Amino acid sequence: MTVNKGFLSLVENEPNFSNQALENSVGTLKLGWVLKSSQLDSLIVTNPILTASQKTDLKADINNVSHINLGRVLGDLIRHSATIIDGSIIPVQSDVTNPTPSTFLEILQNVQTIQGLIPELYGVSASDKSRSVNDHLGTINNIFVDTEDSSAPVFTTLLESIKFIVTADLATETALETAYTNLINFINSVVGDSTDFQTTLDNLATAVATAHTNLNNALAAEPLLTHKNRLITTMNEINAQITLENANLTGIKTFTETLTNNISFAALAEDTTLRGLMSKVAQNKNWQTYFEDYETNQNNLNPIYTGTDKDAIVDRLLADNGLPDVTDATDIVAVAAKARRDDRIDTAGYDRLTAEKQILDASKQLLITTANRTISSLSNTLLNNMNQHDRDKIAKQLDLNESADTLS
Numbered sequence: 001m002t003v004n005k006g007f008l009s010l011v012e013n014e015p016n017f018s019n020q021a022l023e024n025s026v027g028t029l030k031l032g033w034v035l036k037s038s039q040l041d042s043l044i045v046t047n048p049i050l051t052a053s054q055k056t057d058l059k060a061d062i063n064n065v066s067h068i069n070l071g072r073v074l075g076d077l078i079r080h081s082a083t084i085i086d087g088s089i090i091p092v093q094s095d096v097t098n099p100t101p102s103t104f105l106e107i108l109q110n111v112q113t114i115q116g117l118i119p120e121l122y123g124v125s126a127s128d129k130s131r132s133v134n135d136h137l138g139t140i141n142n143i144f145v146d147t148e149d150s151s152a153p154v155f156t157t158l159l160e161s162i163k164f165i166v167t168a169d170l171a172t173e174t175a176l177e178t179a180y181t182n183l184i185n186f187i188n189s190v191v192g193d194s195t196d197f198q199t200t201l202d203n204l205a206t207a208v209a210t211a212h213t214n215l216n217n218a219l220a221a222e223p224l225l226t227h228k229n230r231l232i233t234t235m236n237e238i239n240a241q242i243t244l245e246n247a248n249l250t251g252i253k254t255f256t257e258t259l260t261n262n263i264s265f266a267a268l269a270e271d272t273t274l275r276g277l278m279s280k281v282a283q284n285k286n287w288q289t290y291f292e293d294y295e296t297n298q299n300n301l302n303p304i305y306t307g308t309d310k311d312a313i314v315d316r317l318l319a320d321n322g323l324p325d326v327t328d329a330t331d332i333v334a335v336a337a338k339a340r341r342d343d344r345i346d347t348a349g350y351d352r353l354t355a356e357k358q359i360l361d362a363s364k365q366l367l368i369t370t371a372n373r374t375i376s377s378l379s380n381t382l383l384n385n386m387n388q389h390d391r392d393k394i395a396k397q398l399d400l401n402e403s404a405d406t407l408s
Contacts, residue, residue, distance in 0.1 A: 017104055018085060019078065019081040019082055019140055021140070022077070022078065022081050022140055023078055025145050025155055026077065028155070028159060029074065029158060029159055029162060030074075031162050031163060032162065032165070032173060033173050033176045033215070034162055036177045036184070037068075037069055037072070037180060038071035038074055038075060040071055040180050040183060041059075041071035042071075043187055044059060044187070045075065045079075047187055047190075049190045049191065049192060050187070050190070054198075058205055059072065061202070061205040061206070061209055062205050062212070064212055064213065065212040065215075065216045066235065067216075067228070067231040067232045067235045068215055068216050068231070069212060070231070070235070073235050073238055073239065074238075076239075077139060077238055077242060080139060080242050080246070081139045084104065084137065084139070084245070086104070087102040087104050087106065087107060088101065089102075089245075089246070089249045090102035090106075090249060090252065102253070107249065107252065110252045110256045111137065113256050113260070114131050114136075114256060114259070115131075115132070117256070117260065117263065120263065121259055121262070121263060130248070131248065135245070135248055136245055138241055138245065139242065139245060143241065144238065154234050154237050155234075157230055160227075160230075161227035161228075161230040161231055162231075164223075164224075164227045165219065165227055170215065172211070172214040172217075173218075175211050175214065175215075176208070176211040176214070178211075179204070179208045182204055183205065183207070183208055186201065186204055187201075216228070265278065265287075266290070269290070269294045275291050275294055275295075278291050279292050310395070314391055318391060321394075325338065326386075329376070329379045329380035330376065332359065335355075335379045335383050336358040336359055336362075338383070338386055339358055339362040339382065339386065342389065344365070344389065346365065356375045359375060359378055359379050359382055360375070360378060363381070363382050366382070366385055368381050368382060368385060
C-alpha cells in the first residue's frame with residue numbers, strides 16, 4: 001500500500017537517482033598518492049586524444065601493482081555504479097531492431113521479484129543463492145561504508161591504511177606522486193595534431209610502474225606491511241563485489257524471466273491434459289519427471305501428515321484408524337483374522353485352514369521363525385509384526401507427504 005503523506009510532492013518530480021553518495025565516500029579516500037592515481041585514471045578514461053588501444057595499453061602498463069594503483073580500483077567502482085544507475089549495465093539486445101535500453105527502475109523491479117521467487121522456487125533465502133539486494137546493488141547501498149556486525153567497514157579500513165602510509169612520509173610515495181604528475185601533465189599537453197608521442201608516453205608509463213614497484217617494496221616490513229596487506233584485502237573485496245554485481249545484473253532479465261516462466265509451467269501442471277502434453281514435448285528430463293510424477297506426488301500430499309513430531313502424528317493416525325485393532329495375542333481367532341487383512345500375506349485357501357494353521361502359514365510368509373515354536377509364541381510374534389507394519393505404513397505416508405512437499 002502506497003503511503004499518501006507527501007506523495008503529492010513527488011508525482012511530478014523525478015527522484016534523480018545517482019551514485020553521488022558512493023562518490024562522496026570514495027572522495028574521502030583520495031589522499032596522497034591515491035589522489036594522484038585517481039586523477040590519472042580519470043584523465044586516461046576521458047582524454048579525447050588517446051585512442052582506445054592506447055588507453056588500454058597505458059592502463060595495463062601502469063597496473064603492474066594493482067593494490068598500489070588504487071585510482072584504477074576506485075575509478076572502476078565509480079564507473080560500475082554509474083552503469084547501474086543509468087541501466088547500461090544490462091546489455092542491449094543485439095538481435096532486436098531499435099531495442100529499448102534498460103533502466104534503473106527495471107533493475108529495481110527485477111531485484112525485488114527475485115527476492116520473492118527464490119524462496120518460493122528454491123526453498124532458501126535469496127542471499128543463500130548470492131541474489132540478495134546487496135548481491136545486486138551493494139556498491140550503491142553503502143556496503144563498503146556500513147557493516148551489519150562489529151567488523152570495520154571496507155572503506156574505514158582502507159582509509160586508515162592510506163593515511164598511515166601517507167603519514168609515514170616515504171620517499172617512494174613522494175616519487176610515485178611525481179611520476180603520476182609527470183604522466184598527467186604530458187597527457188594534458190597532447191593535442192589533436194601531436195605526432196610521435198608514443199615513446200614519451202611509454203617512458204612515463206614505465207616510470208609510474210617502476211614507482212609502483214618501489215612503493216610496494218617499501219611496504220614490505222612492519223608496521224607498513226600490515227597496511228599493505230589491508231590494501232590488498234580491501235581491493236579484493238571491492239573487485240569481488242563488482243564482479244558479483246556484474247554477473248547478477250547483466251543477466252538479470254533472463255534469470256527473472258526463467259524463474260517466472262518455470263513457476264508458470266509448474267502451475268499449469270494442475271491441468272491433467274496440459275500436464276500430459278507438456279510431459280511429451282519437454283526435452284528436459286527433470287521437467288518430464290516432474291510432469292509424469294505430478295499426480296502421484298500430489299496424491300501423497302495430505303495435511304493430516306503435517307507436523308514436526310513424527311511419532312506423535314503416527315500415534316494419532318493409528319488411533320484415528322482404530323489401530324492397533326488387535327492387542328491380545330492369546331486371541332488366536334482375532335490374530336488370524338488380522339493376518340487375513342494384512343496386504344503382505346497371500347491368503348488363498350485360508351478359508352479351509354484353522355486359525356492356528358493360518359497363523360503358522362502367515363508367519364512363514366513373513367519369514368518369522370516357526371521351528372520349535374508354540375502357536376501361542378507364534379501368535380505373539382506375528383501380532384507384533386503386523387501391528388508394527390500398520391505403524392510403518394502410516395510412517396511411509398508421512399515420508400511420502402514430506403517428500404512431495406519438499407523442494408528438490
